[in-house]
Amino acid sequence: MDKKQVAIVGAGVSGLLACKYCLSKAFYPIVFDTEPDIGGVWAKTIKTTTLQSPKTFYQFSDFPWPTSVTDVFPTGQQIRDYLLSYATHFDLIPHIRFHSRVKGISYDGPSSETWSLWNGTGEPFPPEGKWNVTVESTQTATTQVYTVEFVILCLGRFKNVPNIPEFPTGEGPEVFRGQVIHSMEYAAMDAKVAEEFVKGKKVVVVGFGKTGLDIARECSSINGPEHPTTILYRRDHWKLPDWAPWGIPLTFLYLNRFSELLIHKPGEGFLLSVIATLLSPLGWGVSKFVESHIKRKLPLTKFNIVPQHSFSKDIRSCKLSYLPNRNDFFDEVEKGSIKLKKSQTFSFYNAGILIGDDHSTQIEAEVVIYATGFKGVQKLKDIFESSRFGEFIAGSPRVPLYRECIHPQIPQLAIIGFSESLSNLYISEMRSKWLVALLEGAFKLPSVKEMQKDIVQWDDYMNQSAGEYHYRSSIGALEIWYNDQLCKDMGMNPMRKNGPLANLFEPYGPIDYTKIEA
Numbered sequence: 411m412d413k414k415q416v417a418i419v420g421a422g423v424s425g426l427l428a429c430k431y432c433l434s435k436a437f438y439p440i441v442f443d444t445e446p447d448i449g450g451v452w453a454k455t456i457k458t459t460t461l462q463s464p465k466t467f468y469q470f471s472d473f474p475w476p477t478s479v480t481d482v483f484p485t486g487q488q489i490r491d492y493l494l495s496y497a498t499h500f501d502l503i504p505h506i507r508f509h510s511r512v513k514g515i516s517y518d519g520p521s522s523e524t525w526s527l528w529n530g531t532g533e534p535f536p537p538e539g540k541w542n543v544t545v546e547s548t549q550t551a552t553t554q555v556y557t558v559e560f561v562i563l564c565l566g567r568f569k570n571v572p573n574i575p576e577f578p579t580g581e582g583p584e585v586f587r588g589q590v591i592h593s594m595e596y597a598a599m600d601a602k603v604a605e606e607f608v609k610g611k612k613v614v615v616v617g618f619g620k621t622g623l624d625i626a627r628e629c630s631s632i633n634g635p636e637h638p639t640t641i642l643y644r645r646d647h648w649k650l651p652d653w654a655p656w657g658i659p660l661t662f663l664y665l666n667r668f669s670e671l672l673i674h675k676p677g678e679g680f681l682l683s684v685i686a687t688l689l690s691p692l693g694w695g696v697s698k699f700v701e702s703h704i705k706r707k708l709p710l711t712k713f714n715i716v717p718q719h720s721f722s723k724d725i726r727s728c729k730l731s732y733l734p735n736r737n738d739f740f741d742e743v744e745k746g747s748i749k750l751k752k753s754q755t756f757s758f759y760n761a762g763i764l765i766g767d768d769h770s771t772q773i774e775a776e777v778v779i780y781a782t783g784f785k786g787v788q789k790l791k792d793i794f795e796s797s798r799f800g801e802f803i804a805g806s807p808r809v810p811l812y813r814e815c816i817h818p819q820i821p822q823l824a825i826i827g828f829s830e831s832l833s834n835l836y837i838s839e840m841r842s843k844w845l846v847a848l849l850e851g852a853f854k855l856p857s858v859k860e861m862q863k864d865i866v867q868w869d870d871y872m873n874q875s876a877g878e879y880h881y882r883s884s885i886g887a888l889e890i891w892y893n894d895q896l897c898k899d900m901g902m903n904p905m906r907k908n909g910p911l912a913n914l915f916e917p918y919g920p921i922d923y924t925k926i927e928a
Contacts, residue, residue: 420564422450424827455486567786581757617781618643655703661917676867727876
């Protein structure tokens with residue numbers, strides 16, 4: 411069989427994994443990335459950024475962290491070094507084209523409108539059909555078109571296309587005499603340049619997620635209470651002071667099979683549905699148990715930042731943030747170096763921003779930094795030259811992908827790393843294994859109609875579990891159930907532990923899937 415060429419867009423974690431597993435099955439991958447280095451979101455991070463989950467849950471199944479990394483939550487530099495070691499060990503670098511921006515991809519093949527099977531035949535490589543990938547060198551401004559048999563998009567949600575708030579005329583940054591940037595621009599600065607940028611200035615950080623938290627802490631450590639940093643945000647979310655509520659590892663409460671019995675799952679049968687219904691009060695109790703620990707450790711009530719929703723909802727929607735050095739943060743709030751302000755909307759005036767229902771409360775500022783995330787769906791949509799394919803991606807409340815990888819009506823293409831989980835590396839590796847097994851013919855996809863039905867079931871689950879955050883396509887509370895589907899597709903045993911009790915109660919992680927066996 412001819413060596414099939416596969417284009418991979420993005421050299422972040424998902425792109426590296428897709429490349430590694432394609433090489434393992436004798437495909438010929440070519441990876442394109444705009445940056446000069448690997449790493450994706452980790453290529454450029456804020457100086458103080460660390461991993462949010464313990465490193466044992468954020469590692470490659472066949473390439474553990476080096477013993478020299480003793481921190482449970484490694485720094486951004488340690489993560490970059492780890493990714494580079496992985497890419498070097500598996501000889502991935504020669505397959506990556508750096509400084510290469512993919513301007514667009516176009517499909518040259520029959521229409522998919524009337525297909526009952528993916529690609530028309532159900533095969534990953536049908537007799538007709540190629541992708542043309544237009545790539546521009548950011549160094550020479552020259553353009554080259556690559557023709558490939560398959561495309562894997564590993565663009566992720568958190569890079570390149572910033573989500574910038576919009577304002578009516580006269581209420582936006584144009585009336586502000588200070589500076590306004592996005593967190594992406596701040597992260598791209600050298601550490602010393604970033605320090606000089608905010609030094610001696612009143613900074614407002616818009617957003618209280620992980621990135622907003624990191625930036626605010628960095629600014630407050632530089633400026634202190636003389637030039638306070640204000641965090642402006644809309645909703646409170648649970649912050650984890652540690653990963654062991656009341657001394658019990660969180661993984662035993664949310665990342666084992668028993669915890670998933672408490673949840674209604676897409677595609678579950680009658681028995682599992684009954685069990686989930688009967689055990690739902692226990693799920694509520696587990697959430698309250700964790701919440702009580704967080705309230706004991708963090709002064710949420712004192713600063714009026716107790717979330718109005720359950721801890722479990724933040725787990726299910728992947729809106730959870732780990733708060734390292736928690737005492738330092740609230741000490742900064744206590745002494746006025748950090749101020750917390752909640753408002754559903756805001757606008758600008760010449761000396762800062764206006765908040766409140768009627769925008770009557772002034773907050774003085776010289777720098778405003780948007781930690782408002784990215785437009786991941788827009789980025790995915792824009793890479794398709796076909797408006798029809800773009801609408802397939804962006805025309806639903808969330809990107810509709812079978813197994814969170816394949817759009818039933820987009821041929822010879824997969825997406826990895828877009829759906830969220832508590833450990834994106836771990837899940838991206840499972841998806842890469844699954845996809846390469848599909849490409850080598852180890853199994854076939856069901857009909858387009860059956861795939862669409864499965865997508866609807868997951869839509870229903872995400873709507874029910876994550877509410878307004880369902881668009882994030884989070885599988886945070888059902889990672890084992892999701893991985894079970896991938897294992898079954900590949901004809902592999904989904905039970906990864908030794909014995910029924912271990913399978914039911916022990917947490918699952920990357921190491922459990924090191925060897926995929928039947």
